[in-house]
Amino acid sequence: MLHFDCDYMEGTHPKVLERLVATNLEQTPGYGVDEYCVSAREKIKAACEAPDAEVFFLVGGTQTNATVIDALLKPWEGVLSARTGHINTHEGGAIEAAGNKVIGLDHSQGKVAAETVRSYLETFYGDTSHEHMVQPGMLYISHPSEYGTLYTLAELEALSALCHEHGLTLYLDGARLGYGLVSAGNDVGLADLARLCDAFYIGGTKVGAAFGEAVVFRAPGLCAHFFTLMKQHGAVLAKGRLLGIQFDTLFSDGLYLEAARHAIEAAAKLKAAFLDKGYRLYIDSPTNQLFVVLDNARMGQLGKDASFEFWEALDAGHTVVRFATSWATREEDVEALIALL
Amino acid sequence: MLHFDCDYMEGTHPKVLERLVATNLEQTPGYGVDEYCVSAREKIKAACEAPDAEVFFLVGGTQTNATVIDALLKPWEGVLSARTGHINTHEGGAIEAAGNKVIGLDHSQGKVAAETVRSYLETFYGDTSHEHMVQPGMLYISHPSEYGTLYTLAELEALSALCHEHGLTLYLDGARLGYGLVSAGNDVGLADLARLCDAFYIGGTKVGAAFGEAVVFRAPGLCAHFFTLMKQHGAVLAKGRLLGIQFDTLFSDGLYLEAARHAIEAAAKLKAAFLDKGYRLYIDSPTNQLFVVLDNARMGQLGKDASFEFWEALDAGHTVVRFATSWATREEDVEALIALL
């Protein structure tokens, strides 16, 4: 069986694993104050060209989103998100469980346009009863989005300016950030994110780490006691160095982007094959997720030899499915899948 | 200035006031265990033909919604609602503040169709990752809806059957229930609600009381400690008898429906006048709320002598506004408004 279900089916990048093994019996203090975490933070701040930034390591995406959003929202505020945003659909209500409302916005292939936000804010402030409503306090976006699409730098700049003009913070979910950064046509860099977003996270779980996400706050003091809030959200790893070691390795010698590039190359090859063989792409994603329309009979047949993810029913006879590559995708599996097509 | 802004501009129905005055210096225990509350509960249960029902008195609509929803949802569940539902728009995030996600559904003039719920559930359970999502635990509807529209008995029966088939509770927000019950064409009675809904509330604030909402739970034991949960939500009135006296009076000699009828008659007269004079209704509501399209110049002029509520901008030149009548609307004000038209 060829597995293209998702980008987190394997453990961790061999170079990361090697480092974890080498340090296994060292003794370090817990909770992220060890030297590996210190070093990893410095490397990330350097990569972001943001010496004043604050960096924290958490274990997974949902807990990261819930904690950061809780940190930056006031209790009377809510967070704007594409209706398809991960926080609005697949996080088991984690945002709301912390008391914060997610306000769904229209989107285009997972992306929120500045115009949509502006229109929301105009309607909101134009409503004489808006003090009865949750105040818009943050915009949440994903890069790449749930549909593998990417914001341009110009789009991000427009969103950032709009948010800050209206007192909203801008938070970017980078669960698959590495894949976005090296995709064809991407013109957004880490330094741009650190400049434009109030907070964002660099996804490790899906890009070479066994687990772990690195939150970057643009400026110090955005959250006075983020560590305590992490604890409150169950997001402090006792052996915090396991996160430090992973991110320190990923941010040494360009490994994070190198690992991402591997996935993008595999995806590009696969995409060319899909198009070449006449398959229809549901969305033209430049990243490591390919959304393909299959007729249901074809889907059943292909499913005997390859696994992929059901995305949504398109019509009575067709289904949208997702093929994902990763840092670990084997060249021979790509070839074999292409042969099956 | 003629006021048609909303249905809660006056104090309380004279008969209710008279009773409050007469009992003012009586001494009763607090928190709703007094004899007036006991009597009011019995009258409401009788009116609902539901001897096993449980009845609780709360102060206002938002606190009632937040408390009942919190009582009936499990922590992993969310509540389905029309996207325009009061809980999803104008309650300051009260539902989410208690940790409960509101899941917005498409609607027609504020009403949710059984087909919409069925489709949501099919998509939900058809999604292989639905265990990562908030489980649908309740359907919230309003009768009348935010747009003054009414469910038919057949529609309610379909929703109730569908909910119970799938393990959802059905909760009906009756902030303006009285006005719905006596509207032209309404075929839903209190006994129907007590039979079809797991919980609903009979709105007092907008229908003759100074404040107060009566929650009816279909069956005993749906919530083992609802009083404690009310306390937790700040929803227990110390001098609980003030609620008991009001509802006892409203449910004596048909006062609740009589008060409602007054508003409906005034609204019908007004509606006829609007239509007669060529105004366009945005929605054809049979209840005490009329949604009228005004061109903006006309709106400005009318606004000099009458007040009404901005609802939404329709297009560059037109606005939807709401005129509301109530149990207290004066005949002469209706006449004067008609003269202005």
Add this chain to the structure above:
Amino acid sequence: MLHFDCDYMEGTHPKVLERLVATNLEQTPGYGVDEYCVSAREKIKAACEAPDAEVFFLVGGTQTNATVIDALLKPWEGVLSARTGHINTHEGGAIEAAGNKVIGLDHSQGKVAAETVRSYLETFYGDTSHEHMVQPGMLYISHPSEYGTLYTLAELEALSALCHEHGLTLYLDGARLGYGLVSAGNDVGLADLARLCDAFYIGGTKVGAAFGEAVVFRAPGLCAHFFTLMKQHGAVLAKGRLLGIQFDTLFSDGLYLEAARHAIEAAAKLKAAFLDKGYRLYIDSPTNQLFVVLDNARMGQLGKDASFEFWEALDAGHTVVRFATSWATREEDVEALIALL
């Protein structure tokens, strides 16, 4: 039966009632923007000698505590309180339901000493793992306390200075504030509270109003959207003027203190009688609550003709009970109770 159970057994002070009746059919906008609320706010600010203060009207004590505490705490902070504080015992977990931890402190007859707070803070900051703990963000006190005791001005000044030195806000629960202000020996005035506390509330429910509490924030902007947060807590009364009218009346011609004085005089008379007849006071309260030790046989006998509140079992043969007077206590009832003793 003579009722001395509590201070909220009657409706509202006749002068307040008269005003509610007189204004009953007036039409005003909802939610507290009417002229009565505006006037009441000005009178309260004047009484507090605090022209910059912000005043909000809520319905009951628990909802007031939950909302104010939620407004002023950061998500990583908790509130210090006497272990016997109302928020820690009799509010159904309302504070925690909003996500805020109550940290119980030792106390003396319901009062928290500055020394106790200082010691807590020293231990807290001396603990190297204090970032794993809820940060102390507020001190909650009651005046009068749960046991009817009063802070002296010097004690309040010490607490205020200590809190502000350590970045804590000071919040005072004044459910029975009126009774405290006119008690023998009290040297604390409203202006002192407005100067020393970041927030406090002036209790109406127990001191002449039918319901209602007036929150006073020392300075503008302590909570940017308190109204929205009130909405979120279900604490906005639709017909807000009912609160405005009550407080406007209570703060006209000294009615609030006059009503309180009535209760204190009755309590003083009763206390003298208890002492005269050899009863033992559990706590020597100068306010409207008397805590008396009864032997159980005597308690049973007295209970046939008078009702009072069980407070706690003292030992096998004795019980502490509470007798409360109020603005509405009848002279003849006091005489009759004294005769029974």
Add this chain to the structure above:
Amino acid sequence: MLHFDCDYMEGTHPKVLERLVATNLEQTPGYGVDEYCVSAREKIKAACEAPDAEVFFLVGGTQTNATVIDALLKPWEGVLSARTGHINTHEGGAIEAAGNKVIGLDHSQGKVAAETVRSYLETFYGDTSHEHMVQPGMLYISHPSEYGTLYTLAELEALSALCHEHGLTLYLDGARLGYGLVSAGNDVGLADLARLCDAFYIGGTKVGAAFGEAVVFRAPGLCAHFFTLMKQHGAVLAKGRLLGIQFDTLFSDGLYLEAARHAIEAAAKLKAAFLDKGYRLYIDSPTNQLFVVLDNARMGQLGKDASFEFWEALDAGHTVVRFATSWATREEDVEALIALL
């Protein structure tokens, strides 16, 4: 520097690490449905002699406590705990953040006596206003406790019977359970816990795993959607197999207890040395945590060569410190520390 600060300074047991390395590039589905998780669950159920139990894997202790407590409490209930319980002190308010009140009880060296619980319940239900208070819904205990003390089987049986008699669930925090199970004098086994507790967790983080805790629910269906609730608490590890592999290894060939025994033997040796050299033990703990009273001068000197944890100031001249051993403690470090004493 000799490190005896805590029992989570190293990575993971070499046998566990070996298995993680061996499986690193395997492809498995995420979120805990892989075969390693399945196998680990079966081994744990077998070790607990509880074929009907449900087992879930989470990442850390605080998130486990917050999620399990949230799962089993009703919204109107709170959890009883020793005042020194981890959930009441060092979890950043995680329990309250999910809306659940922790009710502190007196304790003896971290242990709660059945008599204390009984007395609490009697006082609670004897209070006529108990419906205004958070209902007691669960008892939380730790084994070993925060002070390294252990419950006897008889004590656990008494607590279990008492809880179930009064409708409380019993939940046991086993962060250091392994160390407890193999301590001298312990008469409690996994099967006892699975029989007596409604839920408990087997700590991995501190006993041989890199991270991970295994929750055991006594009976199926105690929480209908625990996975969704885990997601909501940010407690689902994407690459769930990392937890499955660790616990599968720890529960093969008795590794979990073997690893624990290593720590207990080291602790016993150290304890004997402390006593031999005239040091005073603050608490006579049979587990891997030793609480020693040091005079402050001695503490400063010892601190130059060894690290240990500050526990609390005893008096002006003495401090209680903690020395912890673990599965990874090196024999030569123990010898070296003894030499220093």
